[in-house]
Amino acid sequence: MKRFFYALALSIMLTCTGSLALAQDTSPIPVDALRVLVSARTDLELLAQEQLGGERPLGWSGSLDINNGSLVVLIRLDLELLAGRLFDTQSRPSGWFGALSGSPYLTASDIRHDLELLADFSLGSGMRPTGWSGGEPIARCDRATQDLAYLAQTVGGWTYQGDSAALDYCQQTASQLTEFDADTLRARLGTNTGAGGGATTLAGGDSLLRTLGSVAYGFLDRSAIQRIGIIPEEETFTALARSYTPFSRMTLVQGDGFQVYVDWKTTTLSEAGFWALPNVREAGATPFCEASWCRFTLIGAGGGRRNQGGSRAVSGGTNMRIYYDGDLPEGALVRMEVCRHNTRAQDPECSPATSVTLENGAVVLPSGSSGSLLQFIMPYGYNRARVESACCYTTEIYISYVHERKRN
Numbered sequence: 001m002k003r004f005f006y007a008l009a010l011s012i013m014l015t016c017t018g019s020l021a022l023a024q025d026t027s028p029i030p031v032d033a034l035r036v037l038v039s040a041r042t043d044l045e046l047l048a049q050e051q052l053g054g055e056r057p058l059g060w061s062g063s064l065d066i067n068n069g070s071l072v073v074l075i076r077l078d079l080e081l082l083a084g085r086l087f088d089t090q091s092r093p094s095g096w097f098g099a100l101s102g103s104p105y106l107t108a109s110d111i112r113h114d115l116e117l118l119a120d121f122s123l124g125s126g127m128r129p130t131g132w133s134g135g136e137p138i139a140r141c142d143r144a145t146q147d148l149a150y151l152a153q154t155v156g157g158w159t160y161q162g163d164s165a166a167l168d169y170c171q172q173t174a175s176q177l178t179e180f181d182a183d184t185l186r187a188r189l190g191t192n193t194g195a196g197g198g199a200t201t202l203a204g205g206d207s208l209l210r211t212l213g214s215v216a217y218g219f220l221d222r223s224a225i226q227r228i229g230i231i232p233e234e235e236t237f238t239a240l241a242r243s244y245t246p247f248s249r250m251t252l253v254q255g256d257g258f259q260v261y262v263d264w265k266t267t268t269l270s271e272a273g274f275w276a277l278p279n280v281r282e283a284g285a286t287p288f289c290e291a292s293w294c295r296f297t298l299i300g301a302g303g304g305r306r307n308q309g310g311s312r313a314v315s316g317g318t319n320m321r322i323y324y325d326g327d328l329p330e331g332a333l334v335r336m337e338v339c340r341h342n343t344r345a346q347d348p349e350c351s352p353a354t355s356v357t358l359e360n361g362a363v364v365l366p367s368g369s370s371g372s373l374l375q376f377i378m379p380y381g382y383n384r385a386r387v388e389s390a391c392c393y394t395t396e397i398y399i400s401y402v403h404e405r406k407r408n
Contacts, residue, residue: 029069031223031366032245033104038064038368038375039133040111041075046129047119048082057081064326066333066367066377072107073099079111079118086122093121095142105245112139126167133371136247141170148177150246208236209253209268216267218260218294220287221365222250222280226355228260229294239269241283252280257291316387316394318342321350324400325370331380332399335373338389351389359384 029037041064048056056062059081063074076099083092092098095117097110112135119128128134137160138149152158158180162172211231220226222243231237237255242248242264251264251274264274319339326333336353343350352373356364364385366374378385382398 029066029071029104030245031221032243032248033072033108034066034368035223036105036108036112036135037071037075038066038370039135040079040108040115042370043119043129043132043134044075044079044082044115046131047115047122048078050129051082051086051122057085064333065328067328067330072104072111076107076111079115083114083118086118093117097143109135109139109246112136113141116140126165137164137169138173138247141173145170145174145177146246149173152177152180153247209239210234210236211262211267212265216262218258218262218289219250220260220289222248222252222261224250224261224263226366228289229291231255231258231260231262232293235291235293239264239267239273239277241280241285242274242277244279244281249274250280251277252283252285252287255291258289258294259285259287260289261287312340312392314338314340314392314394316396317398318344319348319392320387320394320397322397322399323373325375328377330377332378333367333375334378334399335370335375336387336397337373338387338392338394340391349391351391353387353389355386355388357386 045062048060060078061074062078063071065071068074080099083096087093097114100107100110116135116139119132120126123129138146141149149158149160158177160173161176163169166172211233216231217224218228218231220228222245235255237253237258240252240254240259242252243250243261249263249265250261251267251269253260253262253267319342321337321339321343323335324332325335336356337350338353339351340349342348353376354374356376356378358364358379364376364378367377368375378397378399380399380401382396384395385397386393386395387397
């Protein structure tokens with residue numbers, strides 16, 4: 001009974017915490033936050049299985065509905081329920097962040113921090129269940145270290161030196177940041193200490209830009225999942241906006257026949273110019289690529305893509321591996337591989353599916369990832385969708401109804 005009232009109180013607390021709400025939220029979750037949430041959900045289930053077996057605390061949702069804008073709240077609630085089960089309902093491990101309002105990405109990162117902390121306290125420092133995916137190493141550290149590392153890395157070019165898997169990673173990071181030259185940050189930020197006061201000015205003014213070498217990849221999304229090709233050194237372009245996500249270096253650029261995302265450090269864009277750019281979420285981005293160097297060319301009003309490379313056409317019935325992760329109102333949540341040879345062969349040479357275009361020309365964007373494979377929501381039954389990987393593609397696919405859960 002005590003645990004029931006604790007779960008109820010926690011539910012009310014989360015509902016009243018700023019922007020967090022347990023009611024169905026129809027606003028989409030940004031891809032950067034979704035990737036953190038999907039990974040956290042799978043690891044949370046692994047930890048619960050390790051500690052409780054098949055049992056789950058009262059009120060456990062187990063939700064992985066990526067179309068529910070309240071997914072971050074539901075996962076946080078399950079994390080708190082597990083912590084309350086493993087410890088006293090009123091106590092938490094030292095350094096616990098807890099449920100705080102913020103952007104979806106920041107609240108998802110807080111979940112990852114507390115999940116790693118809970119694993120340390122319940123299993124032993126650095127011990128994790130088999131199959132644990134983990135997150136960014138910096139997510140294990142306190143907020144002050146995270147914020148300073150972000151500033152030092154993105155503005156001052158600081159990088160961590162050492163083993164990111166070390167048990168004392170956070171202590172080493174804090175120590176290295178303490179030794180980092182603060183004057184570098186001030187110089188890179190362009191701090192004005194003149195008579196007008198300590199105002200910080202970021203000099204923009206970067207006009208036509210170019211790439212630095214042959215490693216400037218263009219992407220159709222700021223999470224760097226949908227790689228479109230390598231921008232040639234002779235191409236010129238302008239910077240339009242940048243991602244405001246912590247630790248992200250993705251910049252929206254536009255040139256002749258393309259508008260794509262690129263890592264600003266692979267271009268001639270200055271750091272001051274990067275920081276002066278507006279938020280890409282407010283810039284009305286419409287990424288596309290019709291230049292000759294693009295791996296894909298956009299065709300049709302629906303935005304379907306046609307592969308321009310020499311990839312091989314294969315059968316969707318014999319040359320695909322499909323992994324079913326869940327059933328959603330829109331269809332099945334799946335991960336897919338397209339294989340050069342029949343999957344029954346000794347070495348089928350399979351590659352992860354990177355893009356999906358339905359028969360009507362609609363592009364199916366990744367909903368998240370699990371392990372090294374992207375997740376897509378696909379309609380059940382047979383359809384002539386084009387599924388592409390690095391090696392090959394198919395123009396037909398069958399999603400089995402056997403995996404569909406019965407609905408009332």
